[in-house]
Amino acid sequence: MKIARSLFTGGLLAYTGLFFAFIYIPLVVIAVYSFNANPVNMMTWTGFTTEWYAQVLGFKTKVSESALYIESTGQLLQAVWNSLVIAASTTAIATVFGTAIAIALHRFEFVGQRFYRVVMFMPMLMPDIVLGIALLIFFVNSGIKLGLTTIIIGQCTFLISYVFIVVSARLAGMDRTLEHASADLGANEWMTFRRVVLPQLFPAIVGGALLAFIISMDDLVITYFIAGVDVTTLPMFIFSMLRRGIKPEINAIAVMMLTFSFVVASLGLYLRSRQK
Secondary structure, three states, X not given: OHHXXXXXXXXXXXXHHHHHHHHHHHHHHHHHHOOEOOOOOOOOOOOEOOHHHHHHXXXXXXXXXXXXXOOOHHHHHHHHHHHHHHHHHHHHHHHHHHHHHHHHHHHOOOOOHHHXXXXXXXXXXXXXXXXXXXXXXXXXXXXXXXXXXXXXXXXXXXXXXXHHHHHHHHHHOOOOHHHHHHHXXXXXXXHHHHHHHHHHHHHHHHHHHHHHHHHHHHOOHHHHHHOOOOOOOHHHHHHHHHOOOOOHHHHHHHHHHHHHHHHHHHHXXXXXXXXX
16 A cells, blocks of 8 residues: 555656646746857857847847848837737726626626626637637628727637636635625725725736736737737737747747746735735
8 A cells, every 4th residue: 555655656746747847848948048159050059148138129249140030129129019008908908897797796696697607718718719710700890900909809808707717716715794894884885895895806806917918918829810910919020930940039039028927927926925
């Protein structure tokens, strides 16, 4: 029995180690080769350099003549700006609607409540390419010009679901005795919501908002269908670069995006700890 338990524990630990290695080793490889000085073959190490990061940021470097991979830093910065505008807009909209829907479905009973709850999960279960094509057909048939507006609307269709799930999980674990006590002490519904319910929901709201922001910054498939020809986001820009091969500039951009996501996630954990 002890031997079987030891084998099971060892196998579980080995599986866990391989799982995390499968996830994180590629990220480490990208980070390492983003400092490779070889401008032609990324997998051939010729020396350490930080000029690829400078190249991405628009500074003149020694590799500027050989690094013809990025058409212009202006295009890259415009793609980053578009992604930030879209992510900020969709996060704000998805957070408000997702939180409101979660509260409504948890606190009120109405006809079709269960069906509506199932519908909220559909955008997450639907393949991205199917949702992208459906949104494209809808916008074209409605006569809406593809651009930033359609991207924001399209991303909100599934980001609301993510916020809804996070906030709903928090609502399911909340104790309503504090709300009853607030009502007994004379507070109206708005005062109870603002002083009792909202502080308890704040960690979940922040978590859902940060999740929506990161997913929006990372979305490619759905955005690719509904962006049109005048708008390019950062994932679309990187995808267009990948068509001509993997170069150190792409690794540098990927590391910068990874660092940005880590900072956002760390901020969310910090705010959650402060709230507690």
